[in-house]
Each structure stands twice: as structure tokens, then as C-alpha cells.
Amino acid sequence: MKSLKRLASIVALAGAFAAVAPSAAHAWGYEGHRVVGAIAAKLLKGSVAEGQVNALLLPGETLESIAVWADCVKGDWCGPQTQEMVDYVAGNPKHAEYHYTDVPFQLSAYHDHGAGTSEVDIVQSLKGAITVLQGKDTPATNPHKLTKRQALLLVVHLCGDIVQPLHVGAGFVGKDGKFVVPKTQAEIDSVNVFDPRGGNNLLLDEASTSSSGDKLIPPLPDVAKAAAGDKPRTTRPFHSYWDSTVVTYAMRRSNTRTPEQFAQYAIDTKPLVAKSQGDVLTWPYQWADDTLAVSQVAHKDVKLGAASTQTSKSTGETYKTWALTVPDDYAVPSSAIAREQLIKGGYRLAELLKAIWS
Template structure:
């Protein structure tokens, strides 16, 4: 990209919030693609056996986010409450914060945990494979819970900011911490997966209007317009909207039909082709491969993006955290939305592939 940057402003009104990878519609896109790809297979029969009446593979893709039942989420169902009660760190299952400059996911390195998305996905796949014991299933997931998590987190792991994270030095540059202890909020700051990197929402909308076909979706009734948009939210939801607009679709089902109906849907994408699945390996290892692929994509997401002024903020709990205004190229919506489109399609293909591998 051309090294011309557009400085985007920071608002001190920003409040901390949880990540919601791909947003509601993005996850349903992944589920809709996978649902169509497993149609008529044994995998479809086995999935259906674990679903409740009225549920589909597409409709369950947001279950794990809805289980959080926090601000912006519906009230948890009894099933979700039961799951969260015995999984107190469930909200941390959705991501891993590897420095985006890294080449591979290495368990035990900076940003990884015993319950990060790679570990959790691998364990959920193992459960559906029939593996038991504390090593294979340390969280005691039921088979239905394992399916619910796989349906959601296969989408999550293809959102590049849920794998490749930005760490910011006190001089305002992206850095690679060598240890967790170095991320001390004095010399090195954790951007929380891009949540603490802020874009000016009005400027973002103006840029997209000139570059992306279609119109921004109207705000839900009663919703307050953001002054700043976290970089993570931009990748979670804004780019899903842009990706759908770019191929003239309005619903997850329309998106899935259009990309699956066109055998050349990768002919003009920036990252091609769909990540090949190594069928010689155990499917429970595939999340490692997906994470490595998303880590490479995260480098593209942060290409020509630069943190600016640092500002101390206070969250709802009275805790201090730090945010940075963000500088990026004026044409950033174009390559980023193309990447998002490809990642959504990858997520759908890989969700279908792992379900077929579990249930051939």
C-alpha cells in the first residue's frame, strides 16, 4: 500500500468491552457455508443428532458468544448458564494473543494459554472424535457443547485479530515482547487484540462510502452511534458488512449461496486459495494449522497501520488501561474487506471439512 496515512482521532469516552469475533452475521456466514457443504453427508446427520428442535448449524454459530450474557448479549439460557458456571474462563476460549509478527503458533509462548482458542478447539474436536480423559477433555465438554464450540470458534480462529495481536511500545511502535512479564503497561502495552486501537468512526464511514459499494447498515433502534471504533470491532463486524456489500448480498445465506455458486470465487482474492487441509493429520491438529494461516493474514491486517497518541482510560471496574489512536491508509477498507471475505469463506470451508473428517 502507498505509505500515505490518514490520522484518525481518539475519543476519551471509549469503554472496555469483550470481543465478538466476526459479529453475529459473520459467524452465520461461516455456518451457512458449512451447512451447505455438508448437506447429504454423514456429518450432516451427526450434527443434526446433537441439535435441538429448530436449530441448524448456521443458527448455533453464535451460541458461545451469547453464553457470555454481558453488555450487548441476550440473557443466557439455562443451558448456557450451566456451561459458563463450570467454565469460568469461557470468554478466553475465543482467541489467542500471539504477536502478529510471529511466524507460528507455539504453545507456551507469549500470548498463549492453556485455554486459548487453539487448545480449546483441539479439545472440542477430540471430544467429537470420542477421545476421553483429562488430557483430551480437561473441561469435560459434552458432545453437544463440543459441537457448539467448534461451530463458533472455527469462525473465530479465521478472524486474524483473534490470533495475531498487537503489542505497542512506549514510543508508539509495534513491538514483539519476549516474555509475558515484558507486557507491563509501562514499556510495552497489550492492545487487547486491537480493542485498544481506536478509529474515528465518522471518518471511517466517509472513507468506506467512497470505496465500498452500497450503504452502511442503519443503527438498531435505540443504539448509540460510536465516536470511535476499536480496530477489533472493525474486523469483527464492519468488514463483514463491507464484504457482503462488495458482492451485493444482504444476508449470510445470500453470501453463502453466492460464493459457493461461483467456482471462481477466489479468482480475484488477495489471499488464495482456501487453506488446504492435510487429511493425513489428526483433525484435532488442524486448529494449529488454522492459527498459523491466520497469523500470516494478521500481518496483512496490520500492514501500514500505525498506533498514535496514547491515552489513559478507566473501565467500568475503575481499572486503568491505555488506548491509542490509529493511523492507517485512506484506502484501507478495500484490501481489508477483501481479506475478510476470504477469511469468512475459509472458515466455512474448514468448518465443513473438520465435521466431515470427524464423521466421514
């Protein structure tokens, strides 16, 4: 039920508040996910894992190009659905829930069965896909009969999702209009504790947010602007800001225009990305905990404003939204976080694939 309500609110918000560009529908946007794939591909050059990955790719595919596949199956914004996509969706009716978990951002760790988690959330889905790639899957660990190729498509994408702060840490709102920490799932009852759907129901004023960001991080001079016919937004969901806007700012700050350029920039900076520890099946937990800490920073000094009730034109469902304000210089720290997190995603993906296929 939660996932259906979350999806309904996202669709409703898209129709009510903005003409959403295709890339805004995906975590990290097309560019962000492709950055993760491109970084990993560079780091895998010459390794055993590179050969294993290539054996699962179709002609013309790369880790960069498949990084958005798990989002493309949700609709037709990437083009017509292939038979492979149709079969995957039919076999994975809850696939939209694989991309996130909603742990209260104030907490320090992800725990199985904790508030905001589920049996098919990003931590559990990554574990399952890793098991399939290891060749150790069983009917219990692989109930949807993922193939190794499908598992790879998922792992490449989810390694990007799990470093996006709002795909792990969520802000829940109490009836007093302040962020609260529910202890159990039952407390999130839309009476005393409201679920803003991973930040999709927290709305930034688009004009002021964009104006502040563009002043601090101006567009690159040779990057084409949006089409003149695009309908301007009035508000932008906080989740969408973290999906796409921060990636745009991160690429501006690195003076890169494509995922390939950003990936090379990232490697050239020789980043210090901490190694994951222990059994690879524990790595999704480690990554979620790390991203929770980042989510606390992402929520620092953001302020909840007035609440309003919206009605979905498509379903008739009513839901609450809250105005949200961020510091005037928010584009600077948020883009720095995005840059660091995207790099983590690429390095961890490469690390994981090498650990599976050493």
C-alpha cells in the first residue's frame, strides 16, 4: 500500500506542479547514473570482472548505457519497452520499490524490519541481486527468478541509487509540522506521523531555488539551455532536486558536460573512497549506513513551512504537501555532496564486481 501511495503522489505532483523532463523521473537523472557506470567501467579495465560483465551485455551496451535500465522499465520515457523489460516487470511486480529505503534520516544505521524499511527495499534487493551474480541464489533468495543479466542490470543501477541521500534517509513529519523519528512502521499513520514519500511531498520554490543556485554555480557557457517551449515549474520536490539539480551543479563545478568526461575527471582526482569490509552481502548495509550520515547533512538547516492538502487528478487520493526552504547557499554543499556520492557509487560498483568475479 505504501508503494502505491508513494507512486500516486509522485504522479500527482508531476501533473500538478510541473512539466517534468524525463531525466527528472530517475534517481540521479540519466547523467548521474551513467556517471556511476562510466566510472566503474574505467576502473574495471583489464580485469576478470570486465570480461564477466561483457559476457552479460548485449552488443553495443556498456556499464554506462545500462545504468538507467532499471528506471526505464517504469515507463516509456526511454522509448518503447523491449520484451526483456516487459518480462522483468511481469516477474517483479514490486520492482519500483527496489530503488530506495525510507529510514528516518536522523538515525545512524539501517536495521532489518525498522521503520521505513521493507523486504524488497534497496538493501534487500541489492543483496538478492548480488547473490544471483555469485551463483549462490536459491528459491528463497531469488523468489523472482532473476537471471544473471537482470541481476547485473539491477546492481549497476542500485549502486547509484544507494548513494543518493534521499533514497536512504527520509524525513517524516509530525502533526506539529516538524521532522520526527517514527520508531515503528505502525506509527506512520498519516494522523500523527506523515510520510512525505521520500521528499516528493516537500516542495521547494523553483524560482528562488534556481536563482540562488545559478548565481553561485553559473551554467557553463557552451551548454544548451532548456527548450524555450518548456513549461516552467513553480515548485520542485526536494527529492527531484537531489535526483537531478545537484547533479547538474556537480557537473558544472567539475567543468564537465558528459558522464564520460565527469568519470574521467573523478578518476583523475584520485579520490579516497573507503574500502567496503567483510562479506559482500553486508556491503549494502554498510553503504546504507554511510548514506544515512550524508542524508543528515542533506537535511541540515532545511525548514518545513506551511502544509497543504492536494488531490490527485488521476486517483482522487488526497495527500499532504509541505513548503520547504533551504539555505541560500544550499547549491554549494549539496553539489559537493553529489560529486562525492557519485564517485563513491562508481568506485563501489567496480569494487563489488571485482569481488564477485576476482
